Amino acid sequence: MIDNRVVAVFGAYGHTGRFVVECLRERGWRVRFCGRDALRLEQAAAFQPGAGVRVASIDDAASLDAALAGCAAVLNCAGPFCDTAAPLIEAALRAGIHYLDTAAEQQPVLAAFERYDAAAREAGIAVVPAMAFYGGLGDLLASAALGDWIQADSVEIAVALDRWHPTVGTRITGERNKAKRLVIEDERLVELPSPSPSRDWAFPEPFGRQAVAAVPMSEIALLSRHLRTRSAVAYLDQGSLRDVRDADTPAPVATDAGGRSAQVFAIEARVRRGSDVRRLGARGRDIYAVTAPLLVEAMERLLDGRCRDRGTLAAGAAFDPADFLAALAPEPLRLYRGED
Incomplete structure (x- = not known):
């Protein structure tokens, strides 16, 4: 029997997973801590009264089924998603519960559409990939900017970070993600040309005008599935790109009681139709921490209709x-x- 107040978090002890667990707790949800490392699960759950723990592995379907049994939804925070997404989606389908993840990689997101859309519809559930800073937030901004337009000539999404201190998980995913990056051209997904296109982008303060390079992530995969646009590309500021490519850049350091780093960001969508341009952006702090309310808000909207x-x-x-x-x-x- 499903308990409508219990949510499974796979990868609950990871950097992003810990933010997600805390967000769920603040909103009154009970968390089932799921993952492959029993010790880390027990340590993470020790500070959450009433939390459940389930050791589960992506190569053991029975363990995944046991982990999800009775939960209202599963939130997958464990990358690389080229490894974890498919087994967790299939487990969610067997359990008949909603699935959401935080994938930044394009290929597992596209695979979720291509392989599981029909099965999810038949099961009466939603599979929502890339519900995170990279992916879902850019898609939401572009969709909101589009507004009453039914199509666009171009969609551009640009991100500026004052610094990017990548987590261990980000580095592992980057090493594993060898798939070609895709953009939309002539209403089709095509490979990003090399070298990557670059341009200047006028962000709000404290960033100002920045040099950005095309670094499309999962937002392009999402846009390709529901927005009508002739072209779409996503950019990242050059300084952050250097940070994440530098093996000596340290991991994020918490600067408040909630575990957030001091990193600040701006992300903006620019939608053009003919000579008309609409731009909508969002500013905030810590790209990993802000993923948690994005993910949990989406889950709550799935569960409340x-x-x-x-x-x-x-x-x-x-x-x-x-x-x-x-x-x-x-x-x-x-x-x-x-503003342009």
Whole structure:
């Protein structure tokens, strides 16, 4: 029997997983800590009264089934998602519960649409991949900026970070993710040209005008599934790109009681139709920490009926994008209208 207040978090002891667990706790949910490392699960759950612990491995379907049994949804925070997404989605389908993840990689997101949409519709559940800073947030901003337009000539998403101190998980995913990066051209997904296109982008303060390079992640995969646009590309500021490529860049360091780093960000969507341009952005602190309220807000909307459909869904298609973003403002996101 499903307990509608219990949520399974796979990878609950990871960097992002810990933020997700705390967000769930603050919103009154009971967490089932799931993952392959029994000791780390017990240590993470020790500070959560009433929490359940289930050791589970992606290569052991029975352990996944036991981990998800009785839960209302599963949140997958354990990358690389090229390894974990498919086994967890299949376990969610067997359990008949919603699945959400935080994938930044394009290929597991595309595979979720191609392989599991029909099965999820038949099961009456939603599979929502990439519900995170990279992926879902950009998709929501672009969808909200599009507004009453039914199509666009171009969609651009740009990210500026004052620094990027990658987690161990980010580094492992980067090493494993050898798939070619895709952008949208002529309404089709095509390989990003080499060298990556670059340009300047006018961000709000404290960033100002920044040199950015095309670094498309899972937001392009999401956009390709529901927005009508001739082209779409995503950019990252050059300084952050150097940070994440430098093996000596340290991991994030907590600077408050909630575990957030001092990192600040801006992310902006620019949608063009003819000569008309619409820009919508969001500012905040710590890209890993802000993923938690994005993910949990999406899960709550699935469970309380504020989701538009079933099957594999992009964030901007699953939810009312403007309403979703407004629910997270002014904290943890401060929304703004950009200018050319």
